[in-house]
Amino acid sequence: MSYLDRESMEYDVVVVGAGPAGLSAACRLKQLDPELSVCVVEKGSEVGAHILSGAVFEPRALSELFPDWEKRGAPLLTPVAADAIYLLKSAQDAWKVPAMFAPKTMHNTGNYIISLGNLCRWLAEQAEELGVEVFPGFAAASLAIGDDGAVKGVVTSDMGVSSDGEKKDSYVEGIALLARYTLLAEGCRGHLGKQAIAQYGLDEHAEPQHYGLGIKELWKVDPEKHKPGLVVHTAGWPLAESKSAGGGFLYHLEDNQVVVGLITDLSYSNPYVSPFDEFQRYKHHPVISQYLTGGERIAYGARAITKGGIQSLPQLSFPGGMLLGDNGGTLNFAKIKGSHTAMKSGMVAAEAIAASLAASEPQTTLKDFDTRFRASWGFAELQMQRNFGPAQHRWGNVWGAAYAFLDINLFAGKLPWTLSDPHPDYDRLRTTQESRPIAYPKPDGVLSFDKLSSVYLSNTNHEEDQPCHLRLNDPSIPVARNLPRYDEPAQRYCPAGVYEIVESANGKALQINAQNCVHCKTCDIKDPAQNITWVTPEGGGGPNYPNM
Structure with missing residues (x-):
């Protein structure tokens, strides 16, 4: 059905995604021109429901957007009090990296430990006060x-369609949200952003994007072990054992809360790697377990991040719209931070739109946005750290970090070369014959847990009788190709137990437990055959993170 045949609502600007980039764009648009009509559509059941980040937050962009954010009650409650970086040499041993040898991008003085979900809820309140219409629970299904x-x-998704494609009694047809400009701020691997990149060849002159999978838990810990404002980052074990890249983090929030997580670089080559099980092992290291022992795990979640840097940055503008934030790849991986650069991209987009609409002949394609963003401090950050990720891929965490110290600390990112990283993450897997199986320990139910109990803590829910939102381009590939070559790695790279190989009357088959999906997008990224396409389920489905 054409969008012209649907019920429609018209705006000056439609923003897809109520994350830091989309909400910042919406707020800035209304600041610049209160008469503009701006709509934000969000697939989560509420603003913040699908937001997951570490998060150590750099307030630079927030201070530009709302200089009086403290008076307005922004939920930045815990300033960073101390940084600690460890190289985990084994399951028991660690070396604390002296501050003078740490890349300066890892110094967090002036930053805050926050719940990004709560910050987005606050940003949505500011947007609504400015006159932005915010619609949670509605998934933008197509351009x-x-x-x-x-x-x-x-066009928003139809509601009330059964798994076999029939209209149920609860059927409600999706509507067209039409606009002069459409901003795609869906976060990493946004499905509309992916379509726009392909439709308009936006990545024609860019290297393949690179990704990491971040898995995070929120813990309530013993007050005697709680150190508000402490930031701990680690590299090495356990990922180093499988020659995988990545690193861990542990941040002390307010109210005796601690967040702990592990980012696994999705360029790993051993098909037996399970990022979820690596994270469960990670929590047993003494550097981490000293804070968690005696505590209670209260939330769990997972999300992919973009980490390719400027080498992988596509053209951000396309006819009628723009890519914002992690949907375009603006995360600063050397800092392990993307919220402030995402917000800056949204603000710059708003300024480009306002300037175009004020002109006598508004432009359809705002290449001025790309020019403005490349002139901003957000792009300057990415330029300075451009070699951090490729160095990690080439030389591993230890020697990659040593290069980063030389490049960033001593030369401020001005060495006269840019490292290349042209191999997509999905094309890195070796076959099982070339790889060593990994025997992960069973969870103890104290510090480590299984996938299903973890997904329960993400409050994930989907309407069960609906079309599967995890589409196989060729249903035969999982068993015919991926199973013999890679022991079907979807069983392990998915952090929510969505994919299982089961025995049926006709032999082995891939079972997709779509109800478990936490919308991390890892399957869309890492499948070696690029056979899985993530599309939006019914609006409101997925995780419901309370304060992640």
């Missing part, structure tokens, strides 16, 4: 593309 090839808005 509305006009006869001239430009994006005219988005």
Whole structure:
């Protein structure tokens, strides 16, 4: 059905995604021109429901957007009090890296430990006060593309469709949200962003994007072990044992809360690697377990992040719209921070739109946005750290970090070369014959847990009788190709137990437990055959993170 045949609502600007980039764009638009009509559509059941980040937050962009954010009650409650970086040499041993040898991007003086979900809830309140219409629980399912090839808005998903495609009694047809400009701020691997990149060849002159999978838990810990404002980062074990890249973190929030997580670089080559089980092992290291022992795990979640840097940055503008934040790849991986650069991209987009609409002949494709962003401090950060990720891939965490110290600390990112990283993450897997199986320990139910009990703590829920939102381009590939070559790695790279190989009357088959999906997008990224496409389920489905 054409978007022209649907019920529609018209705005000056439609923003897809109520994350830091999308909400910052919406707020800045209304600051610049209160008469503009701006709508934000969010697939989560509420703003913040699908937001997951570490998060140590750099307030630079927030201070530009709302200089009086403290008076307004922004939930930045815990300033960083101390940094600690460890190289975990084994399951028991660690070396604390002297501050003078740490990349300066890892110094967090002036930053805050926050719940990014709560910050987005606050940003949504500011947006609504400015007159932005915010619609949570509605998934933008497809782009509305006009006869001239430009994006005219988005179409929300139909509700009440059964798993076999029939309309149920609860059926409600999706509507077209039409706009002069459409901003895609869906976060990492946004499905509309992915479509726009392919539709308009936006990555034609970029290297493949690179990704990491971040898995995080929120703990309530013993007050005697709680150190508000302490930031701990680690590299090495356990990922180093499988020659995988990545690193861990542990941050002390307010109210005796601690967040702990592990980022596994999705360039890993051993198909037996399970990022979830690596994270469960990680929590047993004494550097980490000293804080968690005696505590209670209260939340769990997972999300992919983009980490390719400027080498992988696509053109951000396209006919009728723009890519914002992690949907375009603006995360600063050397800092392990992307919220402030995402916010900056949204603010710059708003300024480009306001300037275009004020002109006598508004432009359909705002290449001025790309120019403005490349002139901003957000892009300057990415330029300075451009070699951090490729160095990690080439030389591993230890020697990659040594290069980063030389490049960033001593030369401020101005060495006259840019390292290349042209191999996509999905193309890195070796076969099982070339790889060593990994025997992960069973969870003890104290510090380590299984996938299903973890997914329960993510409050994930989907309407069960709906079409599967994890689409196989060729249903035969998982068993015919991936199983013999890689022991079907979807069983292990998914952090929510969505994919299982089961025995059936006709032999082995891939079972997809879509109800478990936490919308991390790892399957869309890491499948070696690029056979899995993540699309939006019904609006409101997925995780419901309370304060992640």
